[in-house]
Amino acid sequence: MKTFNDKNILITGGSSGIGKALITEFYKEGARNIAVVGRDEGKMKDLKSEFPEAKFTFIQADVSKPKDITKIASKIKNEWDHLDILINNAGVVSAGALDDISDEDIIAQQNINTTGLILLTKHSLPMLKKSKDAAIINVSSGLGLIGMPFYATYAATKAAVKQFSEAMRRELKDFPIHVMTVYPTATDTPMMKTASSKDMDTPELVAEKTMKGLKNEEIDVILGGEERIENNKENFKNPLAFDKKVNSMYDSMKERASKHRSM
Ligand SMILES: NC(=O)c1ccc[n+]([C@@H]2O[C@H](COP(=O)([O-])OP(=O)(O)OC[C@H]3O[C@@H](n4cnc5c(N)ncnc54)[C@H](OP(=O)(O)O)[C@@H]3O)[C@@H](O)[C@H]2O)c1
Numbered sequence: 001m002k003t004f005n006d007k008n009i010l011i012t013g014g015s016s017g018i019g020k021a022l023i024t025e026f027y028k029e030g031a032r033n034i035a036v037v038g039r040d041e042g043k044m045k046d047l048k049s050e051f052p053e054a055k056f057t058f059i060q061a062d063v064s065k066p067k068d069i070t071k072i073a074s075k076i077k078n079e080w081d082h083l084d085i086l087i088n089n090a091g092v093v094s095a096g097a098l099d100d101i102s103d104e105d106i107i108a109q110q111n112i113n114t115t116g117l118i119l120l121t122k123h124s125l126p127m128l129k130k131s132k133d134a135a136i137i138n139v140s141s142g143l144g145l146i147g148m149p150f151y152a153t154y155a156a157t158k159a160a161v162k163q164f165s166e167a168m169r170r171e172l173k174d175f176p177i178h179v180m181t182v183y184p185t186a187t188d189t190p191m192m193k194t195a196s197s198k199d200m201d202t203p204e205l206v207a208e209k210t211m212k213g214l215k216n217e218e219i220d221v222i223l224g225g226e227e228r229i230e231n232n233k234e235n236f237k238n239p240l241a242f243d244k245k246v247n248s249m250y251d252s253m254k255e256r257a258s259k260h261r262s263m
Pocket of ligand 1: 037188
């Protein structure tokens with residue numbers, strides 16, 4: 001995909017963090033037709049002053065609710081005759097030892113990060129299939145590639161996104177719909193407020209790499225540099241050896257994750 005000024009874009013979680021940086025990136029490339037999904041309508045409406053030329057459609061909806069998914073799909077159908085880019089970005093985390101996380105937080109992470117993403121993709125497909133040049137961008141996480149202690153549920157939701165993207169790329173081979181997955185590492189957004197650390201990526205960097213990946217028709221955009229790529233390979237080839245590396249961070253991760261919640 002090379003041009004964006006005529007594209008119809010639907011993004012979940014565009015009011016904050018990585019989603020907002022993605023809107024900035026697409027806007028810079030000339031995109032104007034942008035539908036944004038989020039639970040908090042006020043946060044979405046704040047986007048208007050930052051992107052004065054955008055023709056926004058704000059859809060107050062919770063992606064974990066099937067009836068809200070059909071509401072999003074019908075709003076998009078009323079607004080446009082086709083959809084070019086679906087960005088499944090909305091996500092939440094509730095970390096800590098598994099036996100300390102409430103059942104409600106476990107279910108909500110699955111429903112928002114995975115089931116909502118799958119349902120919205122399903123209900124967007126009829127409109128995406130009407131585009132001559134479409135893309136689905138799914139935001140996973142580095143934790144979807146390497147499972148880390150105290151993030152078992154979150155990692156499971158994000159690994160599911162990886163697998164879903166790969167399967168859909170193959171399923172959609174006869175349509176001009178590029179499927180791409182983004183794997184951010186720790187990024188300085190409101191999601192990390194309760195687990196902030198030094199050396200986090202900026203959301204702008206994630207958005208820039210996503211745009212570059214889309215222009216180059218990459219299937220995976222992995223943040224975290226060469227070290228992360230090497231870790232992924234090492235973990236795949238020799239997970240027991242990688243366990244030792246993870247063990248050395250065990251206590252600090254436990255402490256940090258125990259407070260990490262953004263729901
Ligand atoms: N930040 C990181 O370190 C990091 C690392 C790896 C992956 N990621 C992934 O990147 C994506 C964006 O995260 P972020 O860091 O930008 O988080 P963020 O700043 O907390 O933003 C999350 C966005 O998702 C929306 N959202 C949350 N639950 C929703 C729901 N049920 N229905 C609709 N919208 C919902 C929020 O809006 P409302 O609250 O108004 O609904 C908000 O706009 C997530 O998928 C996250 O898992 C983040």
